[in-house]
Amino acid sequence: MSGINVTIDEKNCVANSGETILSVAKRYDIEIPTLCFHPSVSVYGACGICLVEVEGNKKLLRACATEVWEGMKVHTKSERAEKARKLALELLFSDHTGDCLPPCMNACPAHTHCQGYVGLIADGEYDAALALIKEQIPLPASIGRVCPHPCESACRRKLAEEAISIAALKSFAADWDLGREESYLPEKQPPTGKRVAIVGAGPAGLTMAYYLAIKGHSADIYEAMPQAGGMLRYGIPEYRLPKAVLDREIALIEKLGVKIRCNVKIGKDIAFESLEKEYDAVYLAIGAWQSAPLRCEGEQAEGVLGGIDFLRRAVQDQPTSMGRRVAVIGGGNTAMDACRTAIRLGAEKVYVLYRRTRSEMPAEDIEIVEAMEEGVEFKFLVAPIRILTENGHVAGIELQQMELGEPDDSGRRRPVPVEGKTETLALDTVIAAIGQKVVAEGLPVKLTDWNTIAADAHTYLTDRKGVFAGGDGINRGPGIAVESIGHARECADIIDSYLNGDLIPRTEQYLVKRDDLTAADFADREKLPRVRRNVIPPEIRRTNFEEVASTITEEQAKAEAARCLECGCADYGECDLIKYGQRFDVRPDRFGAEPHRRNGADDMVNVHHNPDKCVLCGLCVRYSDEHGDGSLGLIGRGFDTQVRPDYSLSKPEDHLEELKGCAEICPTGALIEKTTGKKVNTVMRRQFVK
Amino acid sequence: MRFTVGMGSCGIAAGAQKTLDALKKALGERSSDIPVGQVGCIGMCFNEPIVEVITDTEHYYYSKVNEEMAEEIVASHLKDGLPAESYLIPEEDMDFLKKQTRVALRNCGVIDPEKIESYRERGGYEAITKVLKTMSPAEVVGEVKISGLRGRGGAGFPTWFKWDAAAKSEGDEKYVICNADEGDPGAFMDRSLLEGDPHAVMEGMMIAAYAIGAAKGVFYVRAEYPLAIKRLEKAIKQARTAGFLGEHILGTDFSFDLEIKAGAGAFVCGEETALIASLEGERGMPRLKPPFPAQKGYWQKPSNINNVETYGNIPWIFREGGEAFAAMGTENSKGTKVFALAGKVKRGGLAEVPMGMTIREIIYDIGGGIKDDKALKGVQMGGPSGGCIPERLIDTPVDYENITAAGAIMGSGGMIVMDETTCMVDMARFFMDFTQKESCGKCVHCRIGTKRMLEILDRIVNGEGRDGDIELLEELGRGIIDGSLCGLGQSAPNPALSTIAQFREEYDAHIRDKKCPAHKCKPLLTYAIDPEKCTGCNACAKKCPAEAIHGEKKKPHEIDAAFCVKCGSCESACRFGAVLVD
Ligand SMILES: Cc1cc2nc3c(=O)[nH]c(=O)nc-3n(C[C@H](O)[C@H](O)[C@H](O)COP(=O)(O)O)c2cc1C
Ligand code: SF4
Ligand code: SF4
Ligand code: SF4
DSSP states (O other): OOOEEEEETTEEEEEOTTOBHHHHHHHTTOOOOOSSOOTTSOOOOOSOOSEEEETTOSSOEETTTOBOOTTOEEETTOHHHHHHHHHHHHHHHHTOOSOSSOHHHHHOTTOOOHHHHHHHHHTTOHHHHHHHHTTTOSOHHHHHHHOOOHHHHHOGGGGTSSOOOHHHHHHHHHHHHHTSSSOOOOOOOOOOOOEEEEEOOSHHHHHHHHHHHHTTOEEEEEOSSSSSOTHHHHTSOTTTSOHHHHHHHHHHHHHTTOEEEOSOOBTTTBOHHHHHHHSSEEEEOOOOOEEOOOOSBTTTSBTEEEHHHHHHHHHTTOOOOOOSEEEEEOSSHHHHHHHHHHHHTTOSEEEEEESSOGGGOOSOHHHHHHHHHTTOEEEESEEEEEEEEETTEEEEEEEEEEEEEEEOTTSSEEEEEEEEEEEEEEOSEEEEOSOEEOOOTTOOSOBOTTSSBOOOTTTOBOSSTTEEEOGGGBTTOOOOHHHHHHHHHHHHHHHHHHHTTOOOOOOOOOOOOOOOOOGGGGTTSOOOOOOOOOBOOHHHHTTSOSOSBOOOOHHHHHHHHHTOOOOSOTTTTTOHHHHHHHHTTOOGGGGOOOOOOOSOOEEETTEEEOGGGOOOOOHHHHHHHHHSSOOEEEESOGGGOEEEEOOSSSOGGGGHHHHHHHHHHOSSTTEEEOOSSSOOOOOOOOOOOO | OEEEEEOSHHHHHTTHHHHHHHHHHHHGGGGGTSOEEEEOOOSOGGGOSOEEEEOSSOEEEEOSOOHHHHHHHHHIIIIISSOOGGGBOOGGGGHHHHTOOOSTTTTTTTSOTTOHHHHHHTTTTHHHHHHHHHOOHHHHHHHHHHHTOBOTTTTOOBHHHHHHHHHHSOOSOOEEEEEEOOOSTTOOHHHHHHHHOHHHHHHHHHHHHHHHTOSEEEEEEOTTOHHHHHHHHHHHHHHHHTTSSBSSGGGSSOOBEEEEEEOOSOGGGGSHHHHHHHHTTSOOOOOOSSSOTTTSOGGGSOEEEEEHHHHHHHHHHHHHOHHHHHTSBOSSSBSEEEEEEEESBSSOEEEEEETTOBHHIIIIIISOSBGGGOOEEEEEESGGGOEEEEGGGTTOBOSHHHHHHTTSOOTTSEEEEEETTOOHHHHHHHHHHHHHHHOOSOSHHHHHHHHHHHHHHHHHHTTOOOTTHHHHHHHHHHHHHHHOSSHHHHHTTHHHHHHHHHHHHHHHHHHTSOOOTTSOOGGGOOEEEOTTTOOOOOHHHHHOTTOOEEOOTTSOOEEOTTTOOOOOHHHHHOSSOOEEEO
């Protein structure tokens, strides 16, 4: 018998009689998305995602169930079919509750695989954990020490009692690696012959170099300072990040073949244009190296220092010109670094002056606590009116008493002066730690209104061809180190694509996230306090620059990691639903759907069932009917339909193979085979749409 | 002389059993020669319990007959030989019956449904006798084709075509199935027919069975229809005894028997493939078509499924001839159709009319016009799968094509009359609530899409509608139609889509102005007191459960909107019409 001729998306195909559109399309490499079809079970036709348009047919047809006929003309991507398909996906997502990726990872500006490496540490697989961290962060020992860890702020375990010490676990794994004879080095791809110049050896520049090197490109960093590391070296005091740790991490990057040329300032020692000429691409990671001015009378006086200038001098063992009585103005981490450094340098009296209250301070709480322990005096709700001088030198400060008024744009309550209430302090030194500014001198790129480098939000491109920028020096200006690393990590992929001839911009991937959980959902969890790092007592540590907190022990690390709730979906890497959701760029929020929480997740011996993630494709039910004893069935009707086990015929233990098969065929994370005793450890790689 | 009492579910609900007992008691010893019979529903539900007195020359209909009236009626007829005038159904109400053409309902309210003789007196079982004795199966299909009969279950598919397909399907066993699941809210034509004339439906099934070569038939009856099931059971027994069911019927080679299955209680089980799944003991979920039931139906055997009313027409067609049936109706819609007339109409009930009668004639001539003489706004046809026909289109003739063109569907015959106090958004919400709950849960578009539409309609009637909600409803509606497997999903958006098409400004008023023009949606109403009309009698304040009304005695009162719970108590309490609702 001769074949049936059909065209699918203008392609001529020859089909067998009785063959469905879906099957013919597959043979001809035309992908028709589907969620409820699987070759090993009977056709069901529920999901409505394989809908196609067939010429001459008023209705859309289900490709999985429609047999071809002679002369059939199928359009799998017609506007109407794609609309119906996307709507089905959006409807499914509007009724889907869960977290594709864990909150910690979503919160990390570098999208570090927190859950993954925490899990691997729990399982004792430190090398795998380290390698996983290094997929996103090339300086984990340093970042683990200095990062204000937004991941921990987002950690779900907080609802049970306290967040996982994700950052401490990161330094643990990284220190473990640095302590090995042969530290981890990623595999490099064969050389591409492409060369990239990187301006600045801070976190962004180093990150860029690391990932470009892995991709086989050669990366040269030009650094104006005597040593690499950027603010990690010159802004963070030794007692928080021993430079020996940073040195070792930078050395590993150099071992990958990255060249770092220090003491070279682009725009002064070497012209920017010559970089452009010599290299295939340029990455500007110049940072923000100027202290923001106080903008009050007397700030020109001798003895008024910039926060980061002060810290830089301290790191370099240069004289700081600090006197006996010091006031640090500001409430961020730089202010904390400055006041604690001042103590260590021998100041007799150190104040921190902040215009709001402690709870508005942007600095990390532990930093404030430790500074207080070390003897720093905090004065809240004060703003400098003028710096009092004697012979051109700081003699004191006049302060305006403030109170909190209405909330401002940032949501924090705005400090407003209390009429007539002022005070003065006698001082020798004022350190202004109220922000940093970008100085992009000598670089012929377009700047923003804030004098930062203007970089495109999706490509990180500047206004010059092949010139990209990232880190503290762009757009909204300085942030935290891991943000710079995140920029650079993303931009490394973009530059790689650019070097390969086809620039792929950054895309915001659709992810399912939930925000409906409360402490009540974790009320029956055993309370397990988080690990505390060993800290040198204040009276000792205030006299030296030793690292204050020590790395946690292996035992501590394992116990801490075991607390992780594994919030991210174990199926993310394989889930068909999210794959399509991202491909079709769904926007399910537009329906304004009411939340729908089904009760009754159940454990079926070897399989975990989460009805909030079920798309009711019926694959598991058909699988259990057709390849097992029918242990799974549907209960309820309509919107409240659920898959439920039915063991009325025999014991659950007798269906292990069947249930395992059901979990395997499930296209989502609704049915998942249990891992015994181990963390799920799913490596939740961000998928990039092609 | 004899008496009959309307003993359909509607009559019994109105107290017909007591009426019947009272009649018998009043007749006393005369009941031996003056029989009191029960009949099914005659369709004038607004007048139940109905008693008919049949003398040699006249038929007298009495409405809403209670026990005392029953006594008086008996007395009047026996003593004076005259009717009890004051209890007679008013002449104009009789228009309800006079303007109808009864084919399917020809025996309803006329015969005693529990007596096969009563059916046979009116020509019952003549059709099957004629068919078995004189016609080949192919000729039977041919006659149905000539009649032009289309399925009365909703889709209006030509009946002969399905019979033909089932007849031509290979198979040693075949089935005929009667779909009596009747799940549309407000529909009761199938119930009435089964309760009032069960044998006719059975006879129709026998003829179908003969035509396609089936030996078994199944009634799938809604479990909520116990009376219909009881009467069917009786009728089947009687037919077996009379030799119309069983082996070698009327001495021919044709053998056939019937059984009854009670439905699973879900609307979607009326969809033919879900019905089959349910008959087979599976979850009532639609299956993919093809294969159609005529190819692989019940137990994978060729099966013919028709609606109750479809079968009910068949005996008539074979007695009077297909041509006679085709002589009624319009070009593509032949014969008559039973409608369940309800809503804001003076006379509601079951009405059978020839296809092609206009909606206006049905509402005004049969239904007697709009209740309280309010203004007609439109007609909802086809229940939860149907749509709204606005007032300006009420001269549309009812047939499959014209109703569809007017934006609704014939469906199974639901016809809800709406006046100015009906809120279209609220009505769409009502039907969406129904279909959303009845979705079987298989298809994504239907299962979740109807829920989303309902949520949107809910927020609109609650005054929380957002810009873009109408467009979202339209998008969802079209998507659900495109993406759903069965008729439930494919038609569920119709009530919303058709009201948007015809009454968009009402949606706008709800969303944009936060007003319900029909004053129906509570959260959108505001209550206020007209100081001109208020006498300060304080009646409203006493009734207000929220203590939202204040005012000094004999001075105009005021309603504090912040406390008003919009219950409307004040409006009904005020004797001066001073409460203003907007
Ligand atoms: C959701 C749904 C419910 C239905 N309910 C009924 C019903 O209650 N009674 C009925 O006769 N047909 C119903 N139908 C139509 C049947 O699927 C089928 O078309 C009908 O029984 C065929 O009979 P007919 O050709 O005589 O109309 C329903 C269809 C759908 C999609
Ligand atoms: S509990 Fe684990 S997975 Fe969840 S947010 Fe915290 S670290 Fe991440
Ligand atoms: S649990 Fe079953 S029905 Fe639900 S998504 Fe998984 S396979 Fe489909
Ligand atoms: S359209 Fe609705 S009722 Fe019909 S099969 Fe699909 S989910 Fe079930």
